[in-house]
Amino acid sequence: MKNSSRRGFMGKAFGAVAGIGAIGSLVAMKKSWDPLPSVKAAGFTTLDMSIYEENELVTEKWRGKPIFVLKLTSDMLSKIKDKKNDMDRLIKVGDSYFMVTLGLCTHLGCIPGYNPADQTFLCACHGGMYDVTGDVTKAPPPRGLDIPPFKIDGNKLVLGETGPEFIAMKENGITL
């Protein structure tokens, strides 16, 4: 019947208009759920690399997670200078080399302890071990300590921003 089909049309048209409004509201609702600007801004930590002492592990914080910063001694460096895999894990800032990783064991997330005498990391939870480049030396961790996104800015390291050195590390499979 002509009437009912026209009525049906107008009803569907109105429904479509209402639907557009509903979609607009859903978009606004999704955005309200987004992390707040202050949260995203806090997602960057700047480290002043000139303050660290050699072979002294300092634990910083980035996005609520612990970050290991270890300045390597020349002694440590001489032992690994020829091992490309190990050198690739380090970050060079100025003339110094640093290990900068998430301080969380890649096995199940405990925080490993550093022994400056042995120059090793030992995770008390299940016995995993890492060396001074963050590479895993004893099971059960599946991979070396993860490296956070970073950007070298003169004497400073900005965690949370991505620089070319970090991109290279990702491409070489050094970190996830």
Add this chain to the structure above:
Amino acid sequence: MAHFEKATSIHDWFNQRLAVDAVNRVMMTEYWIPKNINFLWAMGMVLVITFALLLVSGIFLLMYYQPNVDTAFYSVNYTIMREVDFGWLWRHIHGVAASVVFLIIYIHMFTGIYYGSYKKGREMIWISGMLLFVAFSAEAFSGYMLPWGQMSYWAGMVITNLFAGGSLHADGLVEWIRGDYVPAQAFLNRFFMLHVLLIPIAIMGLIGLHFASLRIPHVNNQDGEEIDFDAESKKYLNGDKAGSKVMRFANDFMSKDMMVVGIYLIFFFYLVFYHYDFAMDAVNFDPADGLKTPAHIYPEWYFLWSYEILRPFSTNIGLIAFAFAQVIFVLLPFLDRSPNTVAANRRGLFGIWFWAMLVDMIVLTSMGKLPPEGIFSSIGLIAALTFIGLWIVLPFITKMEKKV
């Protein structure tokens, strides 16, 4: 287990398990509504939409609001208004809707009074409606506490002080309600609980009761005519849509509902974006300070008539008058002694009573906002006495009413 056939379609699958066709008939396409109505009959749907706006905007506010005396104000006016994407929109919608919902409630209520929709079988609709009014009032009051501004704090202080009962000096009761000597953390937290959980549940239950109480008596009409719904609905279903006195809820009544809702939303969103100060009083943009009372304290507009009945009298008499005012509307179906269910303009003195009551409520509302001084307090006193007088007189004038 009942017998089930192999489903012929998705629709049939649901129909066999949930009787969707029957539900659709009973709730929508064969829920019969009189045709002899006007746009005021759409206020119920407008209220449902407004309540939905309050619920949804409330959900997003709830994601960021902090019910803590030190951070509540900041969580609203900084986090929600400045940081959260569209946070300002949810806050404005919530504040404006909380105010406008009472305008619609009062229109809805006075429509019911005018057309006698509380009489002869419809008493439960009226009573459940008045309970909804009380629930919405409690919801509004508890919600107003949450931003923890100056008005939140001092309104909380003043209204909870009422429970001391004047000469009864029930200070213990007041402290029990607050959970502390003054409105503080305990007070804020428990009113947060009321606002977010308990009262919304009560409201949803009462809405269910309100709708259920409407089914058997059916929706009223402009002439209060008693319609034979069975006969008229048969006429409709046999094809005589124009001649029948009734129409379907869906889509006949609903399409008109949506038209009224559409026009209402133009007005509503205009207020949300361009004209919202009436709903977000300036005084509440000062953080709560227990050591400084604002120069003018007043409740939100929808409580002013009630507030004004309390004010002109001495403490004890004021409290009695105030309690009277809260309860008396519920008793309307029983105080109206006339058998006539027709529009007020056909009911002689009751017609005059209606307009007198409406004007008196407006006078009380405006005096309630003003400082209780000089001519304002005199007018307020007269209006309060008129209010009480009108209710005393109601049984008598309706008893005398000629049968229409």
Add this chain to the structure above:
Amino acid sequence: MKNKEPLILAVVVFFTLLTYYLVEPFAHSQMHKHVEGEGFAYKDLPEVTKTGDATRGQDLVMGAGACVGCHSIEAAGMPASMEPQMAAASYGVNPPDLSNAGAVYDEKFLTALIKNPAHALNVEHKYTPESGKMHPMVAFYGAGGDIDQEVADMVAYLKSIAVSQEELTPKMAYELACGRCHAMGYENWTQIGEKPKFKHEKDSLAFDIKVLEYQDSLKAYMGKLPPDLSMYIRSRGEHFLETFIEDPQSHLEGTAMPRVGVTAEVAEKVIEHLADSGDTKRHEREAIGKNVMIYIIIFAIFAILWKKQVWRDLH
């Protein structure tokens, strides 16, 4: 059946608007007296009669005017010698840096201020002979020549070192004209400056202590702590703020807040900054509001059309 709906609508709209009028505009007009400003004309202050010379002014400001005895002037390479909270403790109040005074304050006002600070600032009621208190800023009694010419020269110098009106942002205007007394937490502004990000909790707390010390001096000087202005655009409104800034006494008689003496243009920028703090999303609200209004009108039109179609058979 006569369609009564237009009449019903008119009645509902009438009573709604009546109630709105009584409860809002009328009631507020009764509760708050209306103050009409004078557009920052400072009619009570004498007109400026002389044209100043900035070079002569510089000599006076540095020399006989003795301004730099208390006031730092960063723009002239004379930074503050003490931290703000130390200055506040020593002098009672922290003397403002004068680098941008020439851009922020009205010329008539500055002229009057240099000759009689308490009068220009409208705080003479605080410094009556009976009170025994003197305004911390000493009046300029002249350097031997025509005092009006000398004052004009000093004002000209201040104007010459200040930023231009284009460079003066709302934030700068606020910090210079109001920020020494009024914190603005939502913009991270304390009376001693924006709070920096500290890595160590100890340094953050040390800064907070400096702010509290400053606020103690301020409380002692003003009688009570000037309020945080983060939400004042919404709690007071534009008109109140404009007339209040022009003359605090017009709204709060007897208040300790001085008449700050800004120009109308600077007052507008200050209010803009207050709006940036307390009504940050106003531009977004207006933009989205326009789109929502267009949408909802279309929504209503479609609803009306649907209703008309459905009801064609029902009448």
